[in-house]
Amino acid sequence: MSTILEERKDQIHLSGEGAIDMACNRESLAGAVSQRACVFCGSRVVLYPIADALHLVHGPIGCAVYTWDIRGALSSGPELHRLSFSTDLQETDVIFGGEKKLEAALDELIDRHSPKAAFVYSTCIVGIIGDDLEAVCRKMSEKKGIPVLPVQSEGFKGSKREGYLAACKAMFKLIGNGDVSDISPLSINIFGDFNLAGEIWIIREYFEKMGVQVVANVTGDGRVADIQRCHGAALNLVQCSGATLDLAKMMEEEFGIPYERVSYLGIEDMADSLYKVADFFKDKDPGILERTQKLVKEELQVLMPELARYRKDLEGKKVAMYVGGSFKAFSLVKAFRHLGMKVVLVGSQTGTREDYAELEQITDPGTVIIDDANPLELSHFIKEKDVDVFVGGVKERPIAFKLGVGFCDHNHERKEALEGFVGMLNFAREIHASAMSPVWQFVPRRAGRMTEEKKEAVNE
Amino acid sequence: MSKVKTPKPNFVSTTNACKLCTPLGASMAFRGVEGAIPFLHGSQGCATYMRRYIISHFREPVDIASSALGEKNAIYGGGPNLKKGILNVMKKYEPQVIGVATTCLTETIGDDVPMNLKEFRDEFGDLDLPELVEVSTPSYSGTHTDGWHGAVRSLVEQLCTAKVPETGRVSILPNMVSCEDVRHLFDICRDFGIPATILPDISETLDGPALEDYVKIPSGGTPVSEIREMSGAKATIEFGRCLPKQTGGTSLEKRFGVTNHRIGLPMGLRESDALFETLESVSGNPVPRRFELERGRLIDAYVDGHKYVFGKRAVVYGEEDLVVGLCAFLAEIGVDVVLAGTGARGKGLEAAISRVTDGVARMAPEVREAVDFHDIAAEAESLKPDLLIGHSKGYRYAEAWGVPLVRVGFPVHDRFGGQRILTLGYKGALNLFDRVVNAVIEKKQADSSVGYGYI
Numbered sequence: 044m045s046t047i048l049e050e051r052k053d054q055i056h057l058s059g060e061g062a063i064d065m066a067c068n069r070e071s072l073a074g075a076v077s078q079r080a081c082v083f084c085g086s087r088v089v090l091y092p093i094a095d096a097l098h099l100v101h102g103p104i105g106c107a108v109y110t111w112d113i114r115g116a117l118s119s120g121p122e123l124h125r126l127s128f129s130t131d132l133q134e135t136d137v138i139f140g141g142e143k144k145l146e147a148a149l150d151e152l153i154d155r156h157s158p159k160a161a162f163v164y165s166t167c168i169v170g171i172i173g174d175d176l177e178a179v180c181r182k183m184s185e186k187k188g189i190p191v192l193p194v195q196s197e198g199f200k201g202s203k204r205e206g207y208l209a210a211c212k213a214m215f216k217l218i219g220n221g222d223v224s225d226i227s228p229l230s231i232n233i234f235g236d237f238n239l240a241g242e243i244w245i246i247r248e249y250f251e252k253m254g255v256q257v258v259a260n261v262t263g264d265g266r267v268a269d270i271q272r273c274h275g276a277a278l279n280l281v282q283c284s285g286a287t288l289d290l291a292k293m294m295e296e297e298f299g300i301p302y303e304r305v306s307y308l309g310i311e312d313m314a315d316s317l318y319k320v321a322d323f324f325k326d327k328d329p330g331i332l333e334r335t336q337k338l339v340k341e342e343l344q345v346l347m348p349e350l351a352r353y354r355k356d357l358e359g360k361k362v363a364m365y366v367g368g369s370f371k372a373f374s375l376v377k378a379f380r381h382l383g384m385k386v387v388l389v390g391s392q393t394g395t396r397e398d399y400a401e402l403e404q405i406t407d408p409g410t411v412i413i414d415d416a417n418p419l420e421l422s423h424f425i426k427e428k429d430v431d432v433f434v435g436g437v438k439e440r441p442i443a444f445k446l447g448v449g450f451c452d453h454n455h456e457r458k459e460a461l462e463g464f465v466g467m468l469n470f471a472r473e474i475h476a477s478a479m480s481p482v483w484q485f486v487p488r489r490a491g492r493m494t495e496e497k498k499e500a501v502n503e
Numbered sequence: 504m505s506k507v508k509t510p511k512p513n514f515v516s517t518t519n520a521c522k523l524c525t526p527l528g529a530s531m532a533f534r535g536v537e538g539a540i541p542f543l544h545g546s547q548g549c550a551t552y553m554r555r556y557i558i559s560h561f562r563e564p565v566d567i568a569s570s571a572l573g574e575k576n577a578i579y580g581g582g583p584n585l586k587k588g589i590l591n592v593m594k595k596y597e598p599q600v601i602g603v604a605t606t607c608l609t610e611t612i613g614d615d616v617p618m619n620l621k622e623f624r625d626e627f628g629d630l631d632l633p634e635l636v637e638v639s640t641p642s643y644s645g646t647h648t649d650g651w652h653g654a655v656r657s658l659v660e661q662l663c664t665a666k667v668p669e670t671g672r673v674s675i676l677p678n679m680v681s682c683e684d685v686r687h688l689f690d691i692c693r694d695f696g697i698p699a700t701i702l703p704d705i706s707e708t709l710d711g712p713a714l715e716d717y718v719k720i721p722s723g724g725t726p727v728s729e730i731r732e733m734s735g736a737k738a739t740i741e742f743g744r745c746l747p748k749q750t751g752g753t754s755l756e757k758r759f760g761v762t763n764h765r766i767g768l769p770m771g772l773r774e775s776d777a778l779f780e781t782l783e784s785v786s787g788n789p790v791p792r793r794f795e796l797e798r799g800r801l802i803d804a805y806v807d808g809h810k811y812v813f814g815k816r817a818v819v820y821g822e823e824d825l826v827v828g829l830c831a832f833l834a835e836i837g838v839d840v841v842l843a844g845t846g847a848r849g850k851g852l853e854a855a856i857s858r859v860t861d862g863v864a865r866m867a868p869e870v871r872e873a874v875d876f877h878d879i880a881a882e883a884e885s886l887k888p889d890l891l892i893g894h895s896k897g898y899r900y901a902e903a904w905g906v907p908l909v910r911v912g913f914p915v916h917d918r919f920g921g922q923r924i925l926t927l928g929y930k931g932a933l934n935l936f937d938r939v940v941n942a943v944i945e946k947k948q949a950d951s952s953v954g955y956g957y958i
């Protein structure tokens with residue numbers, strides 16, 4: 044197939060066709076128009092929702108400006124995270140070094156905003172000119188009396204994954220400094236949820252109903268003080284494909300706190316996650332199992348009849364998804380089953396070998412599994428599989444639309460809550476609106492198909 | 504007439520920048536060439552971020568390739584990746600042109616792109632190579648408009664290399680305008696009876712129709728053959744009063760003696776008159792009646808609506824030449840621009856504004872280069888604006904101050920149709936006028952306890 048470069052062939056697999064052996068975690072191929080971002084992007088995604096911290100991007104203007112409030116992460120209080128701070132390096136800084144400017148910028152911004160901590164992100168160019176971020180941050184920490192933390196996120200030093208690690212390392216320096224005396228034995232930290240469209244508030248409410256205290260949100264609607272004392276929690280819940288997994292591992296090692304991997308997307312995964320927590324605490328509080336069952340039952344009673352209505356229309360429609368982390372893909376595959384839809388393509392930017400093996404397990408034979416795809420490959424498969432709905436991010440949207448295919452935004456920029464039971468309903472509603480709109484009748488590629496269908500119907 | 508100078512804030516850090524980075528402008532300009540694909544020489548992240556940003560405005564696929572440099576390349580040089588990347592793009596996209604723009608990273612490590620491209624041509628001379636155009640775009644010394652103008656100049660200098668016989672065409676270098684603006688310019692030239700080459704022409708490539716299939720590179724854009732023949736044009740007309748000294752237009756004049764008319768962005772009545780006069784002289788044809796009517800309607804509208812907007816205080820920000828054009832237009836309708844700001848520096852913004860508002864403006868605005876939104880906000884108290892005019896990114900501030908934002912320029916991320924906002928010519932001025940007057944009226948209605956339904 045001419046759209047697929049020879050060097051990319053072992054990053055594409057068909058479910059059920061022989062052993063899966065995906066080449067992944069590779070550097071993106073030069074000239075391949077990858078949908079991937081950079082290390083900096085990874086760090087920024089993870090840390091950005093900490094709302095009372097200052098996020099200063101040390102570099103030329105672009106890296107900061109392209110990440111200015113593009114996510115949907117909401118805060119219930121301070122909103123410092125929604126501003127875009129940069130040292131906006133100029134030619135002289137590049138020649139003589141940017142440390143002085145960084146120091147002055149921190150001085151100015153910390154005085155202006157009184158943040159609880161500051162994260163300083165290094166970008167590609169900072170890695171090249173060799174500014175000593177550690178030293179500047181140490182100095183400013185002392186001077187200002189708040190943690191000033193370097194995030195080593197030079198873009199070229201890998202992919203988003205390395206950025207996650209850099210973010211976790213920076214956050215880990217905060218942990219262990221806060222008072223934990225009033226923390227309940229039934230307590231958790233929520234890791235890897237970014238409070239897109241207020242999702243973490245939905246999840247927190249479930250836990251509150253179960254009688255579980257949430258110590259820290261890491262990082263959606265996050266606060267520095269909560270993170271500083273989050274080592275007092277009994278359990279860490281890690282969502283998402285490993286954005287905060289490293290942090291959970293560090294905490295397990297250092298503080299002996301266990302972690303569970305969870306997902307709040309879709310019915311089973313949401314319920315399973317709650318049951319996992321109930322199970323964990325059942326010795327300390329036997330009543331928790333019953334409370335959890337009751338919660339799930341009540342939610343499902345509301346949800347299921349509504350879903351059934353959407354399902355009627357959506358039954359048999361075909362869907363493709365291209366997501367950042369593959370963990371999300373697992374939940375989505377299951378969620379689409381509830382809508383009666385067939386998943387025909389699953390791709391991710393940063394999946395691991397194990398992730399893809401699991402995807403191969405849970406998808407129907409013939410499903411395309413793809414790592415680090417690009418617009419040409421995606422459009423090729425959308426056509427070949429005759430997809431009705433595509434799930435992805437902003438960069439994928441116009442590809443779907445140009446091909447006359449419905450689209451659902453399921454990334455960090457979404458503004459619609461899709462987690463939890465109520466999120467499943469929102470999700471169904473959005474998929475329904477994406478697939479059932481009459482506009483597809485007018486799109487050239489689909490218009491042809493519709494007339495064919497009509498002809499067939501007449502002939503029958 | 505005089506105004507009290509408020510002390511200007513002098514911040515070290517940038518908060519909510521009012522500019523974008525250089526290669527983004529270059530990528531957008533390259534997208535306006537037929538069969539072209541932009542290629543960023545740097546790490547993957549920059550290209551992805553810029554794609555995302557441009558896509559959100561135009562709502563079109565925007566493929567920007569990258570040499571996807573990793574750590575080793577950053578140390579040993581990115582040349583090999585650049586070549587490999589170009590080969591891959593050739594294989595997959597079969598482009599006629601690859602527009603290579605550097606990024607901060609490759610500028611800093613000192614990659615010699617012209618040399619790399621020369622080597623590439625020598626090495627792969629047996630293949631059917633696309634045109635390779637390069638532009639140097641470090642973001643630490645410029646903004647996205649520098650990238651745009653740089654790319655346009657590179658296209659002209661690297662593709663138009665020989666004098667050709669007279670073509671009877673006119674070349675227009677329109678600056679960073681919308682897709683709709685470019686379409687309008689084509690209409691104007693057609694009615695003048697003069698064939699035009701517009702560079703870049705994003706009218707179709709960044710605002711395409713729904714099609715049967717996904718096209719790798721959208722149709723439309725300035726044909727390479729026309730760029731080659733710009734040396735034989737009757738004249739070049741370039742828009743902008745804050746342009747760099749050396750541009751595509753000056754280069755054509757110097758090398759091939761093609762007269763370069765540098766006029767402002769034709770926004771508002773007087774700056775549009777300048778365009779129509781220029782076209783009259785270049786084409787040798789009188790202004791078609793259609794545009795005389797448009798001009799008349801514009802003045803008629805100015806009269807009808809003048810009371811609603813007279814004396815209103817506006818903050819205007821964005822690309823330097825857009826700001827100049829808006830000031831020209833606003834001065835004509837009696838709106839006082841209290842602050843005119845751009846994120847760029849060293850553009851002679853103040854002089855340009857005073858020139859285009861001469862004789863009509865009631866006051867000279869405070870003019871600020873290298874401004875960000877924090878700077879603007881710091882003066883909100885004393886500025887007391889009634890409205891903001893600029894791209895979407897001023898939204899938070901407009902909201903905080905309870906004043907309307909009239910969206911124009913790039914990017915428009917929170918409304919539909921940014922690519923279809925018409926600003927040029929009499930028709931563009933009319934469109935802007937309606938939007939400004941209606942913004943003022945809407946605000947009046949929203950604030951009124953009575954809610955007049957008959958204005």
Ligand code: SF4
Nearest residue numbers: 105106524549607642
């Ligand atoms: S490194 Fe330079 S080119 Fe890349 S996004 Fe940042 S400012 Fe733009």
Ligand code: SF4
Nearest residue numbers: 083106167198548549
């Ligand atoms: S310069 Fe580096 S850090 Fe910034 S966006 Fe580009 S790849 Fe990412």
